[in-house]
Every structure is written in structure tokens, then in C-alpha cells.
Amino acid sequence: MDKNQIVTVAHLDQWGERIINSLSKTEVKPPIKILRSADVKKMLGISTGSVQNLRISGKLKFSKVNGTIFYDYDDVLNLLKESTVGKKSIFSAK
Numbered sequence: 001m002d003k004n005q006i007v008t009v010a011h012l013d014q015w016g017e018r019i020i021n022s023l024s025k026t027e028v029k030p031p032i033k034i035l036r037s038a039d040v041k042k043m044l045g046i047s048t049g050s051v052q053n054l055r056i057s058g059k060l061k062f063s064k065v066n067g068t069i070f071y072d073y074d075d076v077l078n079l080l081k082e083s084t085v086g087k088k089s090i091f092s093a094k
Contacts, residue, residue: 033073040071044080054079 035043037051040060044050054060055069060079063070 035071035073035076037069037071040076043076 037048040046040051041048051060055062060071061075
């Protein structure tokens with residue numbers, strides 16, 4: 001394209017369509033939601049000791065960075081789903 005050429009609306013439309021097509025083909029991963037022990041306690045309504053027991057028993061995966069323990073939000077949800085008792089669950093399709 002020459003520096004003296006004029007860009008038309010049609011050119012901009014074509015360019016926009018190419019960008020949209022390119023973006024729609026790229027796979028975007030959602031961000032990981034990270035929780036601390038206090039968040040897990042509040043979310044599950046349990047004590048600090050219960051959170052520790054879930055870690056020790058291997059029921060709840062965690063990461064430890066500089067002494068701070070972190071949990072993946074999805075791991076906490078999976079723990080709830082796996083621990084469902086009875087016929088009804090808050091995770092069942094309605």
C-alpha cells in the first residue's frame with residue numbers, strides 16, 4: 001500500500017473482519033481463581049483445623065509459596081461436588 005493511498009470504509013470493514021476472524025480462532029484460557037485458607041474457610045463454613053485436615057488427607061490440593069497456602073477455586077468446588085450426599089445437590093441440573 002502506497003503512503004498516498006486513501007483508506008476507504010470498505011478497507012476498514014475488511015480489516016475489522018480479519019481481526020474478528022483471527023480473534024475468534026484463538027483459544028483464551030480463563031484466569032485461575034486463587035483462594036487463601038481464610039477464603040476456603042468462609043466458602044465452606046468450616047474451621048481452620050478442618051481446612052488443614054482436608055489438606056493433610058489429600059482431599060484438597062494446595063500450593064505453598066513463602067509460607068502462604070493457596071487453593072484453586074475449581075478444586076474447592078470439585079470437593080463440594082464429590083462430597084454431595086443425598087438425592088439433591090446444589091450442582092445438579094434443574
